[in-house]
Amino acid sequence: MENLSIIGLQWGDEGKGKIVDYHAGRFDGVARYNGGSNAGHTIVLGNRTYVFHLLPSGLLKGKRLFIGPGVVLDPLTLSEELDLAKKEGIKLDLTIDGRCTLVSPFETELDAIIEKARGSKALGTTRRGIGPAYAMRALRVVPRAMDLASGSFDLTSAKALYSLFTKDVPDLTGWLKSASEVIRGRLGDVGASILEMNESGKSVIFEGAQGVLLDLIHGTYPYVTGAHTLASYVPASLGIPAKSEGKVLGVAKAYTTRVGSGPFPTEITGRVADSIREIGKEYGATTGRPRRIGWFDLVAMKYAVRLNGVDEIALTKLDILTKVGEMKVCVAYKLDGREVTEFSSALPFIDRVTPVYEDLQSFLGLELTRAKLPRAVDAFVQHLERELKVKVSLVSIGEERTATVERG
Numbered sequence: 113m114e115n116l117s118i119i120g121l122q123w124g125d126e127g128k129g130k131i132v133d134y135h136a137g138r139f140d141g142v143a144r145y146n147g148g149s150n151a152g153h154t155i156v157l158g159n160r161t162y163v164f165h166l167l168p169s170g171l172l173k174g175k176r177l178f179i180g181p182g183v184v185l186d187p188l189t190l191s192e193e194l195d196l197a198k199k200e201g202i203k204l205d206l207t208i209d210g211r212c213t214l215v216s217p218f219e220t221e222l223d224a225i226i227e228k229a230r231g232s233k234a235l236g237t238t239r240r241g242i243g244p245a246y247a248m249r250a251l252r253v254v255p256r257a258m259d260l261a262s263g264s265f266d267l268t269s270a271k272a273l274y275s276l277f278t279k280d281v282p283d284l285t286g287w288l289k290s291a292s293e294v295i296r297g298r299l300g301d302v303g304a305s306i307l308e309m310n311e312s313g314k315s316v317i318f319e320g321a322q323g324v325l326l327d328l329i330h331g332t333y334p335y336v337t338g339a340h341t342l343a344s345y346v347p348a349s350l351g352i353p354a355k356s357e358g359k360v361l362g363v364a365k366a367y368t369t370r371v372g373s374g375p376f377p378t379e380i381t382g383r384v385a386d387s388i389r390e391i392g393k394e395y396g397a398t399t400g401r402p403r404r405i406g407w408f409d410l411v412a413m414k415y416a417v418r419l420n421g422v423d424e425i426a427l428t429k430l431d432i433l434t435k436v437g438e439m440k441v442c443v444a445y446k447l448d449g450r451e452v453t454e455f456s457s458a459l460p461f462i463d464r465v466t467p468v469y470e471d472l473q474s475f476l477g478l479e480l481t482r483a484k485l486p487r488a489v490d491a492f493v494q495h496l497e498r499e500l501k502v503k504v505s506l507v508s509i510g511e512e513r514t515a516t517v518e519r520g
């Protein structure tokens with residue numbers, strides 16, 4: 113079986129954790145390839161809810177886990193997650209790539225400093241040091257995991273460079289010791305391990321973090337994350353050949369959410385938005401911030417599908433819409449009196465476009481079961497398939513692993 117890339121098609125929080133966990137049973141490993149502890153991947157098992165920021169979502173299925181070299185790794189967050197897994201009796205088989213960029217308190221402080229300096233134009237980052245860590249990597253001042261393991265990281269020289277960015281460089285002596293302990297005995301070459309698995313007939317899920325519209329280049333810049341979120345980044349960031357990427361499964365919510373600042377053409381406020389937020393538990397898994405709510409946006413979704421060569425879509429959170437008396441899909445944007453259907457031509461003006469909606473039959477009161485989707489829900493799913501020209505192979509109708517419908 114070929115590998116599978118699972119990526120977010122909106123602004124993150126599409127429910128990737130649940131979908132990775134659902135599919136993980138059929139695969140032999142799960143690898144994180146981008147972002148860092150800004151991600152919050154939620155898995156619900158019975159009455160337990162697990163949120164992981166760095167550990168790949170295959171951990172509850174006992175799969176081989178990889179943190180690839182394109183991830184910016186906060187060793188202290190990882191340490192907390194390893195402790196939690198131990199407490200829960202979860203056995204882990206984790207390999208961290210030695211090339212991972214490490215995130216230290218210097219980068220998290222820099223994140224806060226830059227956000228403060230932006231004032232009313234703050235991005236609303238997760239304050240996990242993600243942008244600064246990628247920037248410092250580009251400037252080649254930040255250590256990789258292997259530099260700590262080999263003892264070659266020179267804190268004194270690093271401090272001299274860090275002080276170019278802030279007067280109050282945090283004391284990193286304690287961090288260095290703890291970070292070295294966390295990564296000790298866990299380092300390896302993730303790309304080589306994945307290829308070895310593939311050669312022996314085993315396959316791996318590549319678990320994306322954030323979503324297409326938060327991509328550093330293709331998203332709603334500057335209101336984006338510091339990493340690349342597209343499927344095409346999978347091979348480069350893991351160190352595997354492009355052809356090993358496998359199938360691309362895009363995950364999208366049946367509505368849209370966004371956490372943090374930035375343009376959001378289909379955003380709604382008021383009673384319907386508040387209901388969706390409460391019923392859908394739309395609060396940031398990493399920061400607890402209320403998520404902004406909006407309708408499904410076909411213009412943005414067509415862009416996301418095109419950029420990623422999406423093979424199939426998993427559509428999540430349909431159950432939430434059965435508690436809401438309205439149902440809309442955005443089919444175009446209005447810009448200076450004309451209709452625009454191409455996201456990239458709207459991008460330079462994205463903060464002032466208004467959505468053109470198609471009203472659909474509401475899902476209010478419909479019962480969603482695995483046996484059969486109600487007609488209105490099926491019509492919505494088929495409508496998306498026609499517009500996006502991609503099969504919706506999976507529909508999520510609840511937070512539990514079992515509340516998942518495979519469409520033949």
Ligand code: IMP
Binds near residue numbers: 123125151241322373
């Ligand atoms: P950063 O990734 O912490 O730099 O934050 C940049 C933007 O991406 C902010 O709007 C964050 O709220 C958003 N963001 C980062 N990670 C996630 C995520 O996992 N889900 C949703 N939004 C995210």
